[in-house]
Amino acid sequence: MPNPTPIAAALPSTTPFVGPEALERAMGQPFALRLGANESLFGTSPLAIAAMQEAAARGHFYCDPEGFELRTEIAARFGGSIANVTLGAGIDDLLLLFARAFISSGDRAVTSLGGYPTFEYVVAGCGGLVERVAYRDDRVDLDALAAKAHEVGARLVYLANPDNPSGSWQTAAEVAAFCAALPPGCLLLLDEAYADFVPAAELPAISLDDPAVVRFRTFSKGHGMAGLRVGYVLAANEHIATPEKIRLHFSVNSVAQAGALASLRDPSFLAAVVDATDSGRIRLVEGAKALGISSLPSRTNFVCLDFETRARAESVLSALGERGVFVRKPGREPLDRCVRVTIGRPQDIELFLRILAEALS
Amino acid sequence: MPNPTPIAAALPSTTPFVGPEALERAMGQPFALRLGANESLFGTSPLAIAAMQEAAARGHFYCDPEGFELRTEIAARFGGSIANVTLGAGIDDLLLLFARAFISSGDRAVTSLGGYPTFEYVVAGCGGLVERVAYRDDRVDLDALAAKAHEVGARLVYLANPDNPSGSWQTAAEVAAFCAALPPGCLLLLDEAYADFVPAAELPAISLDDPAVVRFRTFSKGHGMAGLRVGYVLAANEHIATPEKIRLHFSVNSVAQAGALASLRDPSFLAAVVDATDSGRIRLVEGAKALGISSLPSRTNFVCLDFETRARAESVLSALGERGVFVRKPGREPLDRCVRVTIGRPQDIELFLRILAEALS
Numbered sequence: 001m002p003n004p005t006p007i008a009a010a011l012p013s014t015t016p017f018v019g020p021e022a023l024e025r026a027m028g029q030p031f032a033l034r035l036g037a038n039e040s041l042f043g044t045s046p047l048a049i050a051a052m053q054e055a056a057a058r059g060h061f062y063c064d065p066e067g068f069e070l071r072t073e074i075a076a077r078f079g080g081s082i083a084n085v086t087l088g089a090g091i092d093d094l095l096l097l098f099a100r101a102f103i104s105s106g107d108r109a110v111t112s113l114g115g116y117p118t119f120e121y122v123v124a125g126c127g128g129l130v131e132r133v134a135y136r137d138d139r140v141d142l143d144a145l146a147a148k149a150h151e152v153g154a155r156l157v158y159l160a161n162p163d164n165p166s167g168s169w170q171t172a173a174e175v176a177a178f179c180a181a182l183p184p185g186c187l188l189l190l191d192e193a194y195a196d197f198v199p200a201a202e203l204p205a206i207s208l209d210d211p212a213v214v215r216f217r218t219f220s221k222g223h224g225m226a227g228l229r230v231g232y233v234l235a236a237n238e239h240i241a242t243p244e245k246i247r248l249h250f251s252v253n254s255v256a257q258a259g260a261l262a263s264l265r266d267p268s269f270l271a272a273v274v275d276a277t278d279s280g281r282i283r284l285v286e287g288a289k290a291l292g293i294s295s296l297p298s299r300t301n302f303v304c305l306d307f308e309t310r311a312r313a314e315s316v317l318s319a320l321g322e323r324g325v326f327v328r329k330p331g332r333e334p335l336d337r338c339v340r341v342t343i344g345r346p347q348d349i350e351l352f353l354r355i356l357a358e359a360l361s
Numbered sequence: 362m363p364n365p366t367p368i369a370a371a372l373p374s375t376t377p378f379v380g381p382e383a384l385e386r387a388m389g390q391p392f393a394l395r396l397g398a399n400e401s402l403f404g405t406s407p408l409a410i411a412a413m414q415e416a417a418a419r420g421h422f423y424c425d426p427e428g429f430e431l432r433t434e435i436a437a438r439f440g441g442s443i444a445n446v447t448l449g450a451g452i453d454d455l456l457l458l459f460a461r462a463f464i465s466s467g468d469r470a471v472t473s474l475g476g477y478p479t480f481e482y483v484v485a486g487c488g489g490l491v492e493r494v495a496y497r498d499d500r501v502d503l504d505a506l507a508a509k510a511h512e513v514g515a516r517l518v519y520l521a522n523p524d525n526p527s528g529s530w531q532t533a534a535e536v537a538a539f540c541a542a543l544p545p546g547c548l549l550l551l552d553e554a555y556a557d558f559v560p561a562a563e564l565p566a567i568s569l570d571d572p573a574v575v576r577f578r579t580f581s582k583g584h585g586m587a588g589l590r591v592g593y594v595l596a597a598n599e600h601i602a603t604p605e606k607i608r609l610h611f612s613v614n615s616v617a618q619a620g621a622l623a624s625l626r627d628p629s630f631l632a633a634v635v636d637a638t639d640s641g642r643i644r645l646v647e648g649a650k651a652l653g654i655s656s657l658p659s660r661t662n663f664v665c666l667d668f669e670t671r672a673r674a675e676s677v678l679s680a681l682g683e684r685g686v687f688v689r690k691p692g693r694e695p696l697d698r699c700v701r702v703t704i705g706r707p708q709d710i711e712l713f714l715r716i717l718a719e720a721l722s
Binding site: 034040043059068187224226241244 | 413620
């Protein structure tokens with residue numbers, strides 16, 4: 001029988017995420033409230049939906065493999081050229097692309113223990129070895145991350161900022177100091193999936209000519225297009241040109257390209273989502289506090305509710321699940337005492353708080 | 362500066378296809394007739410379009426990473442279980458997945474000289490070495506392909522049946538003999554992208570338990586969903602389980618999944634496309650013959666017009682391009698004397714024949 005590569009053969013059967021659909025199939029009924037994947041309950045720009053519906057009727061034509069219009073629009077917003085932008089089917093696809101471009105068998109990559117599992121998954125899939133650094137004070141520990149990168153001679157370092165699953169945030173100055181502290185030859189993969197929820201002026205100012213950092217963005221969160229699978233990379237020319245030699249050219253489909261372009265051109269929609277998320281965050285934190293539950297600081301579209309012990313968090317997660325609420329619990333210390341809740345619309349938050357009160361009683 | 366892997370660094374900057382959009386941007390105007398990518402000019406099932414338009418309005422939710430409904434529907438059609446089916450963003454995505462699962466640096470893969478370039482691209486991207494076997498009598502040379510697989514100890518062999526770009530076809534008995542002639546430990550990647558245009562009874566009967574063959578199918582051709590990016594693999598359980606350890610779980614977006622499912626459930630649409638393609642093929646071949654141009658036999662939605670010499674084919678390609686017709690010419694001998702033309706609707710064929718007559722005069 002044909003055998004797979006030694007790398008593939010040695011990997012465990014695993015999946016970074018079990019989707020809510022699989023959980024629903026196991027339960028035999030749908031969730032009443034879906035707050036576990038940080039999807040935007042504010043939906044998608046009506047202009048984007050219209051563009052996608054139009055594109056769906058022309059789906060017999062291949063999508064543009066260069067994603068020219070969308071990349072041009074993105075590049076213009078960041079003061080770069082399309083040679084600074086690559087598209088992918090979400091950040092996951094782009095993390096895989098960069099793992100394929102930078103990780104050979106046995107190469108090291110560094111991330112936070114309990115951070116985004118798909119980064120570890122794509123590195124392992126290329127035969128790389130993942131080193132993990134614990135969170136400190138419920139935030140990514142930048143000093144320890146840089147020290148570990150030196151210690152193991154890391155080729156890639158992963159940092160999500162704002163962070164998932166904690167919701168925490170490193171200032172522009174902290175990120176700049178972290179970049180300066182990384183060893184030469186180490187590439188920082190800076191996952192800014194939640195950047196839409198932070199004022200642009202507060203984001204780290206990273207030059208598109210800086211060859212030490214690659215930034216990842218997505219239409220999944222603020223733009224409300226998680227199901228469409230559109231992400232992009234902002235990077236120095238050479239970090240676009242090299243992955244270009246191995247990337248899949250048709251991974252972002254025609255409907256997704258049309259929707260993302262229309263959503264970018266509808267900034268007032270995104271601004272309204274961000275405003276509503278800010279108000280929702282305040283209400284969710286206050287509502288939980290009224291039930292005796294504190295929250296971790298967040299600059300994202302989710303909040304970690306702090307149940308103080310892993311056992312209590314598990315029990316609340318289970319009680320919420322029984323009541324039809326899909327949320328997730330970070331799996332590793334110290335955040336495993338928390339339950340992560342997406343910030344929905346006012347009616348979603350009120351419903352969640354009512355069910356939480358029930359689950360706690 | 363962070364350096365890419367030796368494999369990525371050594372690769373040339375290349376792209377398997379320059380899309381028609383890029384050609385249009387270079388020309389400064391759109392093509393009048395798009396017959397170069399074997400897209401279906403018969404469009405997409407109205408039921409699929411409706412399903413996609415509905416799904417586009419719910420795109421803020423992630424797609425099902427397991428593709429459960431679509432895989433279930435596909436499996437049922439082939440008498441298998443969902444453990445025999447993997448989805449991908451088109452066959453390209455799935456070829457990459459199998460290259461990643463089976464090709465380590467230096468491993469050999471065998472294909473036809475002038476065959477589907479993306480297969481070579483994904484193998485090279487994993488550090489594999491591609492061996493090519495010339496066509497014989499304008500068809501894939503199965504004997505030579507099997508002999509080369511033995512000679513180089515190939516891990517993968519690629520066969521498109523029906524073939525692209527020739528349009529030719531190997532019978533079920535020929536494919537069965539070819540499978541039997543391959544060396545042990547060599548996996549056959551059987552690309553059946555054009556299988557919808559062949560009566561099911563004439564396709565090779567390959568058991569879903571056979572660990573020596575993996576079949577690739579797509580919604581791009583007969584189903585008219587090229588822009589949506591949906592392909593699938595039919596294979597023995599172990600060839601689904603191993604790639605599952607390294608595949609991207611969210612590569613087929615929610616709109617694409619919904620459209621493919623609806624299209625599968627609309628078999629009369631596909632049957633009408635196949636019928637119209639059969640009639641169109643006859644008309645295109647006759648019309649070309651009336652202009653003194655013979656055609657290669659085809660069981661696909663395209664026909665290779667035979668201009669006898671490479672120089673003449675190039676000149677016709679160029680003359681067609683100047684007149685706004687997007688078609689492609691195979692790049693390698695012996696098919697480089699041909700121009701490949703997608704079979705469109707009756708009006709597309711008549712327009713093409715009028716422009717061809719002009720181009721020839």
